[in-house]
Amino acid sequence: MSQLLRGCLLLLAVHAALAQNMRRLGKFEEVFAWKQMTYNINDNLLLSDRFSGDNLADSRVKRQSDGLVFNEEANWQQLSFLESSLPSSQNSWSSLPSANKPRPFSQTRTTTTRRPNTDEAGRFFIQYNNVPMGMERVGNRLFISLPRRRYGIPTTLNYIDLDQNVNTRSPALNPYPDILQGRNLTSVYRTRADECGRLWMVDTGLLELPVNPIQIQPPAIVVFDLNTDSQIFRYQFKSTDIPAANTPTGLASITVDVIGGDCSNTFAYVPDLTTFGIIVFSLRDNDSWRLSHNFFSFNPTAGALNIAGHRFQWSDGIFSITLREPEANGCRTAYFHALVSTQEFAVNTCLLRNRTASSDSNYWQMYSLVGDRGSNSQSTMHGYHQGSQVIFFADIGRDAVSCWKTTTNLDTAHVAILAQDKQRMSYPSDLHVTGDEVWVIANTLPRFGYSRLDTNEYNFYIYRGRVNDLIAGTVCDSSNYMTFG
Numbered sequence: 001m002s003q004l005l006r007g008c009l010l011l012l013a014v015h016a017a018l019a020q021n022m023r024r025l026g027k028f029e030e031v032f033a034w035k036q037m038t039y040n041i042n043d044n045l046l047l048s049d050r051f052s053g054d055n056l057a058d059s060r061v062k063r064q065s066d067g068l069v070f071n072e073e074a075n076w077q078q079l080s081f082l083e084s085s086l087p088s089s090q091n092s093w094s095s096l097p098s099a100n101k102p103r104p105f106s107q108t109r110t111t112t113t114r115r116p117n118t119d120e121a122g123r124f125f126i127q128y129n130n131v132p133m134g135m136e137r138v139g140n141r142l143f144i145s146l147p148r149r150r151y152g153i154p155t156t157l158n159y160i161d162l163d164q165n166v167n168t169r170s171p172a173l174n175p176y177p178d179i180l181q182g183r184n185l186t187s188v189y190r191t192r193a194d195e196c197g198r199l200w201m202v203d204t205g206l207l208e209l210p211v212n213p214i215q216i217q218p219p220a221i222v223v224f225d226l227n228t229d230s231q232i233f234r235y236q237f238k239s240t241d242i243p244a245a246n247t248p249t250g251l252a253s254i255t256v257d258v259i260g261g262d263c264s265n266t267f268a269y270v271p272d273l274t275t276f277g278i279i280v281f282s283l284r285d286n287d288s289w290r291l292s293h294n295f296f297s298f299n300p301t302a303g304a305l306n307i308a309g310h311r312f313q314w315s316d317g318i319f320s321i322t323l324r325e326p327e328a329n330g331c332r333t334a335y336f337h338a339l340v341s342t343q344e345f346a347v348n349t350c351l352l353r354n355r356t357a358s359s360d361s362n363y364w365q366m367y368s369l370v371g372d373r374g375s376n377s378q379s380t381m382h383g384y385h386q387g388s389q390v391i392f393f394a395d396i397g398r399d400a401v402s403c404w405k406t407t408t409n410l411d412t413a414h415v416a417i418l419a420q421d422k423q424r425m426s427y428p429s430d431l432h433v434t435g436d437e438v439w440v441i442a443n444t445l446p447r448f449g450y451s452r453l454d455t456n457e458y459n460f461y462i463y464r465g466r467v468n469d470l471i472a473g474t475v476c477d478s479s480n481y482m483t484f485g
Protein backbone atom coordinates (compact mmCIF):
# COMPACT_ATOMS: atom_id res chain seq x y z
CA MET A 1 0.00 0.00 0.00
CA SER A 2 2.69 2.47 1.02
CA GLN A 3 4.70 1.31 -1.98
CA LEU A 4 1.78 2.14 -4.23
CA LEU A 5 1.51 5.53 -2.55
CA ARG A 6 5.21 6.10 -3.02
CA GLY A 7 4.81 5.15 -6.69
CA CYS A 8 1.98 7.62 -7.04
CA LEU A 9 3.96 10.38 -5.42
CA LEU A 10 6.90 9.65 -7.70
CA LEU A 11 4.61 9.86 -10.73
CA LEU A 12 3.25 13.17 -9.50
CA ALA A 13 6.77 14.48 -9.03
CA VAL A 14 7.71 13.41 -12.56
CA HIS A 15 4.61 15.12 -13.91
CA ALA A 16 5.40 18.30 -12.03
CA ALA A 17 8.95 18.24 -13.36
CA LEU A 18 7.67 17.78 -16.91
CA ALA A 19 5.19 20.60 -16.46
CA GLN A 20 7.98 22.85 -15.24
CA ASN A 21 10.05 21.89 -18.23
CA MET A 22 7.29 22.96 -20.56
CA ARG A 23 8.52 26.16 -22.13
CA ARG A 24 6.22 29.07 -21.47
CA LEU A 25 6.06 32.72 -22.39
CA GLY A 26 3.63 34.71 -20.29
CA LYS A 27 0.45 32.65 -20.39
CA PHE A 28 1.44 31.02 -23.66
CA GLU A 29 2.94 27.59 -24.08
CA GLU A 30 5.69 27.12 -26.65
CA VAL A 31 4.59 24.51 -29.17
CA PHE A 32 7.58 24.51 -31.56
CA ALA A 33 10.80 26.44 -32.04
CA TRP A 34 13.45 26.32 -34.73
CA LYS A 35 16.95 27.60 -35.25
CA GLN A 36 16.51 26.88 -38.97
CA MET A 37 13.70 25.24 -40.88
CA THR A 38 13.97 21.70 -42.25
CA TYR A 39 11.74 19.80 -44.64
CA ASN A 40 10.50 16.26 -44.99
CA ILE A 41 9.79 15.69 -48.67
CA ASN A 42 8.54 12.18 -49.42
CA ASP A 43 10.51 10.89 -46.42
CA ASN A 44 13.69 12.62 -47.52
CA LEU A 45 14.88 14.97 -44.82
CA LEU A 46 16.30 18.28 -45.99
CA LEU A 47 18.59 19.29 -43.15
CA SER A 48 20.98 21.52 -45.07
CA ASP A 49 21.26 23.27 -48.44
CA ARG A 50 20.38 21.20 -51.49
CA PHE A 51 21.25 22.11 -55.01
CA SER A 52 18.72 19.86 -56.71
CA GLY A 53 15.41 18.38 -55.69
CA ASP A 54 15.66 15.58 -58.27
CA ASN A 55 15.65 12.61 -55.95
CA LEU A 56 12.96 13.92 -53.64
CA ALA A 57 9.97 12.94 -55.71
CA ASP A 58 8.62 9.55 -56.47
CA SER A 59 10.36 8.53 -59.68
CA ARG A 60 7.12 7.72 -61.47
CA VAL A 61 5.64 11.10 -60.64
CA LYS A 62 8.91 12.72 -61.50
CA ARG A 63 8.94 11.21 -64.96
CA GLN A 64 5.42 12.51 -65.56
CA SER A 65 6.44 15.95 -64.47
CA ASP A 66 9.13 15.77 -67.14
CA GLY A 67 11.77 17.63 -65.25
CA LEU A 68 9.82 20.87 -65.16
CA VAL A 69 9.32 20.83 -61.45
CA PHE A 70 12.60 19.31 -60.44
CA ASN A 71 15.09 20.69 -62.88
CA GLU A 72 16.07 23.20 -60.27
CA GLU A 73 18.79 24.99 -62.11
CA ALA A 74 16.31 26.06 -64.74
CA ASN A 75 13.09 25.84 -62.80
CA TRP A 76 12.23 29.46 -62.20
CA GLN A 77 13.59 30.54 -65.52
CA GLN A 78 11.43 27.92 -67.23
CA LEU A 79 8.36 29.06 -65.38
CA SER A 80 9.04 32.68 -66.26
CA PHE A 81 9.55 31.61 -69.82
CA LEU A 82 6.18 29.86 -69.85
CA GLU A 83 4.60 32.99 -68.47
CA SER A 84 6.20 35.33 -70.95
CA SER A 85 5.40 33.03 -73.85
CA LEU A 86 1.68 33.52 -73.31
CA PRO A 87 -0.01 35.83 -75.79
CA SER A 88 0.22 39.33 -74.43
CA SER A 89 -3.55 39.70 -74.10
CA GLN A 90 -3.50 36.99 -71.44
CA ASN A 91 -0.33 38.28 -69.98
CA SER A 92 -0.87 41.82 -68.82
CA TRP A 93 1.10 40.99 -65.67
CA SER A 94 4.48 40.50 -67.21
CA SER A 95 4.12 43.78 -69.06
CA LEU A 96 3.67 45.72 -65.86
CA PRO A 97 6.26 48.46 -65.53
CA SER A 98 9.33 47.37 -63.66
CA ALA A 99 8.90 50.42 -61.46
CA ASN A 100 8.27 47.75 -58.86
CA LYS A 101 10.75 49.38 -56.55
CA PRO A 102 12.01 46.32 -54.75
CA ARG A 103 12.31 46.25 -51.03
CA PRO A 104 14.85 44.23 -49.04
CA PHE A 105 11.91 42.35 -47.73
CA SER A 106 8.26 43.05 -48.08
CA GLN A 107 7.78 45.39 -45.21
CA THR A 108 10.40 47.99 -45.84
CA ARG A 109 11.30 50.45 -48.49
CA THR A 110 13.84 52.59 -46.78
CA THR A 111 17.09 50.71 -46.37
CA THR A 112 19.83 49.97 -48.82
CA THR A 113 19.54 46.64 -50.55
CA ARG A 114 22.20 44.01 -50.77
CA ARG A 115 22.63 42.32 -54.11
CA PRO A 116 21.63 38.67 -53.72
CA ASN A 117 24.27 36.10 -54.37
CA THR A 118 23.61 35.17 -57.98
CA ASP A 119 24.81 31.66 -57.17
CA GLU A 120 21.50 31.29 -55.38
CA ALA A 121 19.42 31.58 -58.55
CA GLY A 122 17.15 28.59 -58.95
CA ARG A 123 18.62 26.62 -56.07
CA PHE A 124 16.23 24.16 -54.49
CA PHE A 125 16.90 24.59 -50.76
CA ILE A 126 18.87 27.39 -49.16
CA GLN A 127 18.13 26.76 -45.53
CA TYR A 128 18.96 30.24 -44.27
CA ASN A 129 16.43 31.84 -46.63
CA ASN A 130 13.51 29.86 -45.21
CA VAL A 131 11.72 32.28 -42.87
CA PRO A 132 8.25 31.14 -41.78
CA MET A 133 5.69 33.97 -41.89
CA GLY A 134 2.16 32.53 -41.74
CA MET A 135 0.78 29.91 -39.38
CA GLU A 136 -2.64 28.43 -38.84
CA ARG A 137 -3.87 25.36 -36.96
CA VAL A 138 -6.68 23.47 -38.64
CA GLY A 139 -7.67 20.27 -36.84
CA ASN A 140 -4.50 18.26 -36.26
CA ARG A 141 -2.53 20.10 -38.91
CA LEU A 142 -0.50 23.24 -38.51
CA PHE A 143 -0.05 25.13 -41.77
CA ILE A 144 3.16 27.11 -42.16
CA SER A 145 3.67 29.49 -45.06
CA LEU A 146 6.97 30.99 -46.21
CA PRO A 147 6.62 33.73 -48.84
CA ARG A 148 9.29 33.43 -51.52
CA ARG A 149 11.38 36.55 -50.94
CA ARG A 150 14.58 34.70 -51.67
CA TYR A 151 15.67 31.72 -53.73
CA GLY A 152 15.83 28.31 -52.14
CA ILE A 153 12.40 27.84 -50.60
CA PRO A 154 11.24 24.35 -51.65
CA THR A 155 7.51 25.01 -51.07
CA THR A 156 5.74 28.17 -49.94
CA LEU A 157 2.90 26.29 -48.18
CA ASN A 158 3.61 23.44 -45.77
CA TYR A 159 2.14 21.63 -42.80
CA ILE A 160 3.10 19.82 -39.63
CA ASP A 161 1.07 16.89 -38.34
CA LEU A 162 0.43 17.85 -34.72
CA ASP A 163 -0.40 14.29 -33.63
CA GLN A 164 2.92 12.97 -34.91
CA ASN A 165 5.04 15.73 -33.41
CA VAL A 166 3.93 16.03 -29.79
CA ASN A 167 7.44 15.48 -28.44
CA THR A 168 9.37 17.25 -31.18
CA ARG A 169 10.58 20.78 -30.61
CA SER A 170 11.69 21.44 -34.20
CA PRO A 171 9.66 19.29 -36.60
CA ALA A 172 10.32 19.22 -40.36
CA LEU A 173 7.86 20.86 -42.74
CA ASN A 174 5.86 18.77 -45.20
CA PRO A 175 4.88 20.39 -48.53
CA TYR A 176 1.13 20.96 -48.84
CA PRO A 177 -0.64 19.19 -50.36
CA ASP A 178 2.46 17.48 -51.78
CA ILE A 179 5.69 18.50 -53.45
CA LEU A 180 4.25 18.53 -56.98
CA GLN A 181 1.04 20.49 -56.38
CA GLY A 182 2.83 22.61 -53.81
CA ARG A 183 5.35 23.77 -56.40
CA ASN A 184 2.44 25.32 -58.32
CA LEU A 185 2.11 27.97 -55.64
CA THR A 186 4.62 30.76 -56.09
CA SER A 187 4.42 32.71 -52.85
CA VAL A 188 1.94 32.64 -49.97
CA TYR A 189 2.14 34.88 -46.89
CA ARG A 190 -0.74 33.61 -44.74
CA THR A 191 -3.67 31.19 -45.02
CA ARG A 192 -7.14 31.05 -43.47
CA ALA A 193 -9.46 28.06 -43.26
CA ASP A 194 -13.25 28.48 -43.30
CA GLU A 195 -16.12 26.55 -41.70
CA CYS A 196 -16.65 24.68 -44.99
CA GLY A 197 -13.40 22.74 -44.85
CA ARG A 198 -11.58 24.97 -47.30
CA LEU A 199 -8.18 26.62 -47.00
CA TRP A 200 -7.93 30.10 -48.53
CA MET A 201 -4.82 32.05 -49.45
CA VAL A 202 -3.46 34.63 -51.85
CA ASP A 203 -0.69 33.40 -54.12
CA THR A 204 1.07 36.67 -54.93
CA GLY A 205 2.63 34.92 -57.93
CA LEU A 206 5.75 36.93 -57.22
CA LEU A 207 9.26 35.65 -56.62
CA GLU A 208 9.94 38.65 -54.41
CA LEU A 209 13.71 38.90 -54.76
CA PRO A 210 15.18 42.03 -53.17
CA VAL A 211 16.78 43.35 -56.33
CA ASN A 212 15.02 41.72 -59.23
CA PRO A 213 11.48 40.54 -58.39
CA ILE A 214 9.99 38.17 -60.95
CA GLN A 215 6.22 37.91 -61.47
CA ILE A 216 6.03 34.16 -62.15
CA GLN A 217 2.25 34.05 -62.52
CA PRO A 218 -0.60 36.52 -61.94
CA PRO A 219 -1.66 37.06 -58.32
CA ALA A 220 -4.69 34.98 -57.40
CA ILE A 221 -6.89 33.65 -54.62
CA VAL A 222 -6.25 29.93 -54.29
CA VAL A 223 -8.57 27.61 -52.35
CA PHE A 224 -7.90 24.01 -51.33
CA ASP A 225 -10.37 21.38 -50.15
CA LEU A 226 -8.98 20.20 -46.81
CA ASN A 227 -10.81 16.88 -47.04
CA THR A 228 -9.37 15.85 -50.38
CA ASP A 229 -6.28 18.09 -50.20
CA SER A 230 -6.85 19.21 -53.76
CA GLN A 231 -7.14 22.66 -55.27
CA ILE A 232 -10.76 23.78 -55.71
CA PHE A 233 -10.03 26.92 -57.70
CA ARG A 234 -7.55 29.64 -58.50
CA TYR A 235 -9.20 33.04 -59.02
CA GLN A 236 -6.93 35.43 -60.86
CA PHE A 237 -7.41 39.02 -59.69
CA LYS A 238 -8.64 41.47 -62.28
CA SER A 239 -6.23 44.12 -63.49
CA THR A 240 -8.46 46.75 -61.82
CA ASP A 241 -7.81 45.00 -58.48
CA ILE A 242 -4.05 45.43 -58.85
CA PRO A 243 -3.31 49.11 -59.51
CA ALA A 244 0.51 48.91 -59.47
CA ALA A 245 3.28 46.48 -60.28
CA ASN A 246 4.25 46.24 -56.62
CA THR A 247 0.68 45.65 -55.39
CA PRO A 248 1.17 41.84 -55.20
CA THR A 249 3.86 42.36 -52.51
CA GLY A 250 1.10 43.76 -50.29
CA LEU A 251 -1.40 40.90 -50.49
CA ALA A 252 -0.23 39.36 -47.25
CA SER A 253 -3.44 38.13 -45.62
CA ILE A 254 -6.99 37.04 -46.40
CA THR A 255 -10.18 37.06 -44.31
CA VAL A 256 -13.00 34.70 -45.23
CA ASP A 257 -16.71 35.37 -44.60
CA VAL A 258 -19.20 32.53 -45.17
CA ILE A 259 -22.67 34.06 -45.33
CA GLY A 260 -25.29 32.32 -43.21
CA GLY A 261 -23.53 28.97 -43.36
CA ASP A 262 -23.98 28.81 -47.15
CA CYS A 263 -20.58 27.67 -48.42
CA SER A 264 -21.40 28.72 -51.99
CA ASN A 265 -22.05 32.27 -50.76
CA THR A 266 -18.66 33.25 -49.42
CA PHE A 267 -16.71 36.49 -49.56
CA ALA A 268 -12.99 37.01 -49.12
CA TYR A 269 -11.49 40.34 -48.04
CA VAL A 270 -7.87 40.85 -49.05
CA PRO A 271 -6.04 43.84 -47.57
CA ASP A 272 -3.43 45.48 -49.81
CA LEU A 273 -0.80 46.97 -47.53
CA THR A 274 1.42 48.28 -50.32
CA THR A 275 -1.00 50.33 -52.40
CA PHE A 276 -3.68 50.68 -49.69
CA GLY A 277 -6.94 48.99 -50.57
CA ILE A 278 -9.25 46.09 -49.84
CA ILE A 279 -9.96 43.64 -52.65
CA VAL A 280 -13.33 41.95 -52.13
CA PHE A 281 -14.01 38.59 -53.80
CA SER A 282 -17.49 37.07 -54.15
CA LEU A 283 -17.45 33.32 -54.70
CA ARG A 284 -21.06 33.21 -55.91
CA ASP A 285 -20.43 35.94 -58.49
CA ASN A 286 -16.90 34.72 -59.26
CA ASP A 287 -15.98 38.38 -59.29
CA SER A 288 -13.88 40.90 -57.37
CA TRP A 289 -13.70 44.63 -56.79
CA ARG A 290 -11.41 47.05 -55.04
CA LEU A 291 -12.22 49.57 -52.30
CA SER A 292 -10.28 52.64 -51.23
CA HIS A 293 -10.35 54.69 -48.06
CA ASN A 294 -7.82 56.88 -46.25
CA PHE A 295 -8.11 54.56 -43.22
CA PHE A 296 -6.28 51.91 -45.30
CA SER A 297 -3.14 54.05 -45.31
CA PHE A 298 -0.35 54.00 -42.74
CA ASN A 299 -0.07 56.60 -40.02
CA PRO A 300 3.06 58.66 -40.74
CA THR A 301 3.63 59.29 -37.03
CA ALA A 302 3.78 55.57 -36.24
CA GLY A 303 6.43 54.44 -38.72
CA ALA A 304 9.60 54.58 -36.63
CA LEU A 305 10.17 51.08 -35.32
CA ASN A 306 12.79 49.55 -33.05
CA ILE A 307 12.70 45.76 -33.32
CA ALA A 308 15.35 43.12 -32.69
CA GLY A 309 17.98 45.76 -32.14
CA HIS A 310 17.26 47.56 -35.41
CA ARG A 311 15.80 51.02 -35.86
CA PHE A 312 14.03 51.65 -39.14
CA GLN A 313 10.96 53.21 -40.71
CA TRP A 314 8.23 51.31 -42.52
CA SER A 315 5.12 52.46 -44.37
CA ASP A 316 2.83 49.43 -44.47
CA GLY A 317 -0.88 50.16 -44.74
CA ILE A 318 -3.92 47.97 -44.06
CA PHE A 319 -2.64 44.61 -42.92
CA SER A 320 -5.30 42.59 -41.10
CA ILE A 321 -9.10 42.31 -41.06
CA THR A 322 -10.98 40.37 -38.38
CA LEU A 323 -14.73 39.80 -38.19
CA ARG A 324 -17.26 39.83 -35.36
CA GLU A 325 -20.08 37.29 -35.30
CA PRO A 326 -22.87 38.13 -37.81
CA GLU A 327 -25.81 40.32 -36.84
CA ALA A 328 -29.40 39.35 -37.64
CA ASN A 329 -29.01 40.60 -41.22
CA GLY A 330 -25.96 38.42 -41.76
CA CYS A 331 -23.53 41.35 -41.83
CA ARG A 332 -20.65 41.75 -39.42
CA THR A 333 -18.40 44.42 -38.04
CA ALA A 334 -15.00 44.13 -39.67
CA TYR A 335 -12.14 45.52 -37.55
CA PHE A 336 -8.99 46.46 -39.41
CA HIS A 337 -5.70 48.28 -38.97
CA ALA A 338 -2.60 49.28 -40.86
CA LEU A 339 0.64 47.75 -39.66
CA VAL A 340 2.19 51.20 -39.31
CA SER A 341 -0.47 52.59 -36.98
CA THR A 342 -1.66 52.09 -33.43
CA GLN A 343 -5.27 52.87 -34.34
CA GLU A 344 -8.06 50.41 -35.04
CA PHE A 345 -10.88 51.06 -37.51
CA ALA A 346 -14.18 49.37 -38.33
CA VAL A 347 -16.57 48.98 -41.25
CA ASN A 348 -19.63 46.81 -41.77
CA THR A 349 -19.24 43.86 -44.13
CA CYS A 350 -22.56 44.89 -45.75
CA LEU A 351 -20.63 47.79 -47.19
CA LEU A 352 -17.67 45.67 -48.30
CA ARG A 353 -20.01 43.15 -49.96
CA ASN A 354 -21.97 45.80 -51.86
CA ARG A 355 -20.05 46.43 -55.04
CA THR A 356 -21.81 49.70 -55.81
CA ALA A 357 -21.65 51.13 -52.29
CA SER A 358 -18.43 52.98 -52.94
CA SER A 359 -20.28 55.25 -55.36
CA ASP A 360 -22.64 56.31 -52.58
CA SER A 361 -21.98 59.85 -51.37
CA ASN A 362 -22.04 58.55 -47.78
CA TYR A 363 -19.40 55.90 -48.49
CA TRP A 364 -16.50 57.71 -46.80
CA GLN A 365 -18.54 58.28 -43.63
CA MET A 366 -19.40 54.61 -43.24
CA TYR A 367 -16.00 53.72 -41.85
CA SER A 368 -15.24 54.58 -38.23
CA LEU A 369 -12.26 55.03 -35.94
CA VAL A 370 -12.58 52.59 -33.03
CA GLY A 371 -9.70 53.82 -30.91
CA ASP A 372 -5.98 53.73 -30.21
CA ARG A 373 -4.27 50.69 -28.68
CA GLY A 374 -1.38 52.64 -27.17
CA SER A 375 2.26 53.41 -27.88
CA ASN A 376 4.35 50.85 -29.77
CA SER A 377 1.28 48.69 -30.40
CA GLN A 378 1.88 48.41 -34.16
CA SER A 379 0.37 45.08 -35.05
CA THR A 380 0.54 42.56 -37.88
CA MET A 381 -2.43 40.22 -37.50
CA HIS A 382 -5.34 40.27 -35.09
CA GLY A 383 -8.10 37.78 -34.42
CA TYR A 384 -11.55 37.95 -32.83
CA HIS A 385 -12.73 35.27 -30.40
CA GLN A 386 -16.49 34.92 -30.48
CA GLY A 387 -17.19 33.49 -27.01
CA SER A 388 -15.30 36.18 -25.11
CA GLN A 389 -15.74 39.01 -27.66
CA VAL A 390 -12.02 39.66 -27.25
CA ILE A 391 -9.60 40.56 -30.04
CA PHE A 392 -6.01 39.34 -29.78
CA PHE A 393 -3.22 41.36 -31.42
CA ALA A 394 0.28 40.37 -32.58
CA ASP A 395 2.18 43.54 -31.62
CA ILE A 396 5.45 43.85 -33.52
CA GLY A 397 6.14 47.31 -32.08
CA ARG A 398 6.56 45.95 -28.55
CA ASP A 399 7.39 42.23 -29.07
CA ALA A 400 4.08 41.24 -27.53
CA VAL A 401 0.63 39.74 -27.79
CA SER A 402 -2.16 41.90 -26.42
CA CYS A 403 -5.93 41.77 -26.04
CA TRP A 404 -8.92 44.10 -26.04
CA LYS A 405 -12.50 43.26 -25.13
CA THR A 406 -14.63 44.70 -27.91
CA THR A 407 -17.47 45.69 -25.58
CA THR A 408 -15.18 48.24 -23.89
CA ASN A 409 -13.70 51.47 -25.21
CA LEU A 410 -10.52 50.94 -27.17
CA ASP A 411 -7.84 52.89 -25.31
CA THR A 412 -4.62 52.09 -23.46
CA ALA A 413 -6.44 51.33 -20.22
CA HIS A 414 -8.50 48.59 -21.85
CA VAL A 415 -5.64 46.82 -23.61
CA ALA A 416 -3.68 44.15 -21.75
CA ILE A 417 -0.30 42.70 -22.72
CA LEU A 418 -0.43 38.91 -22.39
CA ALA A 419 3.14 37.98 -23.31
CA GLN A 420 6.17 40.08 -24.12
CA ASP A 421 9.78 39.17 -24.89
CA LYS A 422 12.41 40.96 -26.97
CA GLN A 423 13.87 37.70 -28.17
CA ARG A 424 11.21 35.00 -28.04
CA MET A 425 8.34 37.22 -29.22
CA SER A 426 10.35 39.23 -31.73
CA TYR A 427 8.15 40.09 -34.70
CA PRO A 428 4.99 38.04 -34.15
CA SER A 429 4.12 37.69 -37.83
CA ASP A 430 0.87 35.77 -37.58
CA LEU A 431 -1.82 35.26 -34.96
CA HIS A 432 -4.81 33.04 -35.35
CA VAL A 433 -7.79 32.30 -33.12
CA THR A 434 -8.99 28.74 -33.59
CA GLY A 435 -11.74 27.32 -31.40
CA ASP A 436 -10.89 28.60 -27.94
CA GLU A 437 -7.16 28.82 -28.60
CA VAL A 438 -4.85 31.57 -29.79
CA TRP A 439 -1.83 30.53 -31.89
CA VAL A 440 1.07 32.85 -32.60
CA ILE A 441 4.26 32.63 -34.65
CA ALA A 442 7.23 34.98 -34.09
CA ASN A 443 10.07 35.05 -36.61
CA THR A 444 12.58 37.82 -35.78
CA LEU A 445 12.06 39.21 -39.30
CA PRO A 446 13.88 42.56 -38.95
CA ARG A 447 17.09 40.79 -38.01
CA PHE A 448 16.79 38.63 -41.13
CA GLY A 449 16.21 41.74 -43.23
CA TYR A 450 18.75 44.14 -41.73
CA SER A 451 21.55 41.96 -40.39
CA ARG A 452 21.83 38.20 -39.92
CA LEU A 453 19.99 35.61 -37.90
CA ASP A 454 22.18 33.68 -35.50
CA THR A 455 21.61 30.13 -36.70
CA ASN A 456 22.97 28.74 -33.43
CA GLU A 457 20.04 30.32 -31.59
CA TYR A 458 16.31 29.74 -31.84
CA ASN A 459 14.86 32.22 -34.32
CA PHE A 460 11.30 31.02 -34.98
CA TYR A 461 8.74 30.28 -32.28
CA ILE A 462 5.15 29.03 -32.26
CA TYR A 463 2.94 29.47 -29.20
CA ARG A 464 -0.49 28.37 -28.12
CA GLY A 465 -2.73 29.67 -25.33
CA ARG A 466 -6.29 29.01 -24.20
CA VAL A 467 -8.47 32.12 -24.43
CA ASN A 468 -9.77 31.83 -20.87
CA ASP A 469 -6.29 31.32 -19.41
CA LEU A 470 -4.89 34.20 -21.43
CA ILE A 471 -7.43 36.80 -20.43
CA ALA A 472 -8.03 35.65 -16.83
CA GLY A 473 -7.45 38.53 -14.42
CA THR A 474 -6.87 41.09 -17.19
CA VAL A 475 -9.07 43.95 -18.45
CA CYS A 476 -10.11 41.58 -21.27
CA ASP A 477 -11.79 39.23 -18.81
CA SER A 478 -15.54 39.83 -18.68
CA SER A 479 -15.64 38.82 -15.02
CA ASN A 480 -13.77 42.06 -14.36
CA TYR A 481 -16.77 43.98 -15.60
CA MET A 482 -20.04 44.73 -13.89
CA THR A 483 -23.03 44.79 -16.16
CA PHE A 484 -24.73 48.14 -16.32
CA GLY A 485 -28.24 48.88 -15.08
Ligand SMILES: *[C@@H]1O[C@H](CO)[C@@H](O)[C@H](O)[C@H]1NC(C)=O
Pocket (backbone or CB within 6 Å): 180, 181, 184, 234
Ligand atom coordinates in the same frame (compact mmCIF):
# COMPACT_ATOMS: atom_id res chain seq x y z
C1 LIG B 1 -0.52 23.27 -61.68
O1 LIG B 1 -1.32 24.32 -62.20
C2 LIG B 1 -1.69 24.13 -63.53
C3 LIG B 1 -2.38 25.38 -64.01
O2 LIG B 1 -3.22 25.92 -63.02
C4 LIG B 1 -2.59 22.90 -63.61
O3 LIG B 1 -3.00 22.67 -64.93
C5 LIG B 1 -1.80 21.69 -63.10
O4 LIG B 1 -2.65 20.58 -63.04
C6 LIG B 1 -1.27 21.98 -61.73
N1 LIG B 1 -0.39 20.90 -61.36
C7 LIG B 1 -0.53 20.26 -60.22
C8 LIG B 1 0.47 19.18 -59.98
O5 LIG B 1 -1.40 20.53 -59.42
Ligand SMILES: *[C@@H]1O[C@H](CO)[C@@H](O)[C@H](O)[C@H]1NC(C)=O
Pocket (backbone or CB within 6 Å): 286
Ligand atom coordinates in the same frame (compact mmCIF):
# COMPACT_ATOMS: atom_id res chain seq x y z
C1 LIG C 1 -14.39 32.87 -62.94
O1 LIG C 1 -14.02 33.97 -63.74
C2 LIG C 1 -12.84 33.79 -64.49
C3 LIG C 1 -12.55 35.07 -65.23
O2 LIG C 1 -12.32 36.10 -64.32
C4 LIG C 1 -12.98 32.62 -65.43
O3 LIG C 1 -11.76 32.39 -66.11
C5 LIG C 1 -13.34 31.37 -64.63
O4 LIG C 1 -13.60 30.30 -65.51
C6 LIG C 1 -14.58 31.65 -63.80
N1 LIG C 1 -14.83 30.49 -62.94
C7 LIG C 1 -16.02 29.97 -62.81
C8 LIG C 1 -16.13 28.82 -61.87
O5 LIG C 1 -16.98 30.38 -63.42
Ligand SMILES: *[C@@H]1O[C@H](CO)[C@@H](O)[C@H](O)[C@H]1NC(C)=O
Pocket (backbone or CB within 6 Å): 354, 355, 356, 357, 359, 360
Ligand atom coordinates in the same frame (compact mmCIF):
# COMPACT_ATOMS: atom_id res chain seq x y z
C1 LIG D 1 -25.67 48.92 -52.20
O1 LIG D 1 -25.29 50.27 -52.08
C2 LIG D 1 -26.13 51.15 -52.82
C3 LIG D 1 -25.51 52.53 -52.73
O2 LIG D 1 -25.39 52.91 -51.38
C4 LIG D 1 -27.53 51.10 -52.26
O3 LIG D 1 -28.39 51.94 -53.01
C5 LIG D 1 -28.04 49.65 -52.34
O4 LIG D 1 -29.29 49.56 -51.71
C6 LIG D 1 -27.07 48.72 -51.66
N1 LIG D 1 -27.48 47.35 -51.89
C7 LIG D 1 -27.73 46.51 -50.90
C8 LIG D 1 -28.11 45.14 -51.28
O5 LIG D 1 -27.62 46.84 -49.73
